[in-house]
Amino acid sequence: MIRILLAEDQSLLRGALATLLSLESDMEVIGQANDGLEALDQVRELKPDILVSDIEMPGLSGIDLASKVKAEKLETRVLIVTTFSRPGYLKRALEAGVNGYVLKDTPSEELADAVRQVAAGRMAIDAELSRAAWSTPDPLSEREREVLRRAELGEMNKQIAAALNLSPGTVRNYLAEAMQKLGASNRVEACRIARQSGWL
């Protein structure tokens, strides 16, 4: 019997997935969490065979969760279920120790199969997404990413410079380099391209 913990902040989806997986004769949903911290507590306490988790949740993201499960040498395997078909996300998920990565536009019949695969020690990852993850490396340096992240929030160069202890000219240059790498004409385009590609 595969013992499953569900972590998803949308309770409609969480409840529906709990119902769906409970219908499988070899699966039991033993817990549900509304956010990442609650999920971590329940992983420690219930020691499920598998954690099925969204990426974007309050408290801790699914990727951060996976990092902590690995760091604490817990036996639970982690299957990410997410909206984001972004190679950058998958790459970071794998680096965090995730054992599966399934998109929310996967047919619901395949979720149970993915759970079985991951519970059996295998990886369950969308093959096309996996291929894309390694063919398009992240072109941004850490500084460029940080500057872009703040620009995306609407911060002006002066503010970004103050926050990062840089001069405004430096910030301008980082933005310019990021724009060039991403083929963008301005910061708004650069931010959108980076986010859509999972590099932000």
Next chain:
Amino acid sequence: MIRILLAEDQSLLRGALATLLSLESDMEVIGQANDGLEALDQVRELKPDILVSDIEMPGLSGIDLASKVKAEKLETRVLIVTTFSRPGYLKRALEAGVNGYVLKDTPSEELADAVRQVAAGRMAIDAELSRAAWSTPDPLSEREREVLRRAELGEMNKQIAAALNLSPGTVRNYLAEAMQKLGASNRVEACRIARQSGWL
């Protein structure tokens, strides 16, 4: 027996909701659609009692769907199920003729009740969201919204001016007015605030 059509581009959620609603003895899921146009075709053909639909879908949004169902005097009632807790969205949904509006962080047990309410001719709307929808009117004019929408996509003032047959000075002024109304310091902040409030 309540005959239901589901419209949701995430097949995982769509399949899980189909399973969940099918477990109710008084409900039958008679069709599923992956996008808005497919949903409209199936509403016309199958004439379900209720259409349960996401808002953001390829082809036609759930709100556009509701408008068309109403315009074609089809008997199907529309229940929106969405992520967006935004008064602006609810307002537009109601104007489009929607009969229910449920958030995806509603407990899954309540979805069936909402379906029954809507099928019975009543409205099923989150009360708090409804209150918020009418207390904060949309401060943007149509032109301001159009200019902001394009700015959000990364278009520069010159480009926006050309697209809307205006001069760049006019575009600058519309953006400035929108920024002032929203309390933003630049276009990026203005776009974020407007989107978060459902006015974009």
Next chain:
DNA sequence: ACGGCAGGGTGACATTTGTCACCCGAGACC
């Protein structure tokens, strides 16, 4: 009829962004 208001529309000027040329240190390679 008139005044006030809102929204549509514009350009001069101040401020910010983006371009470009530049410097420095660390690491890899020959």
Next chain:
DNA sequence: GGTCTCGGGTGACAAATGTCACCCTGCCGT
């Protein structure tokens, strides 16, 4: 040891954005 590349960092100048004052039309209330 020398050269090259990369990422961190900077400012002068051109281009774009944001501020501000202004005009026009239509609608509404008096």
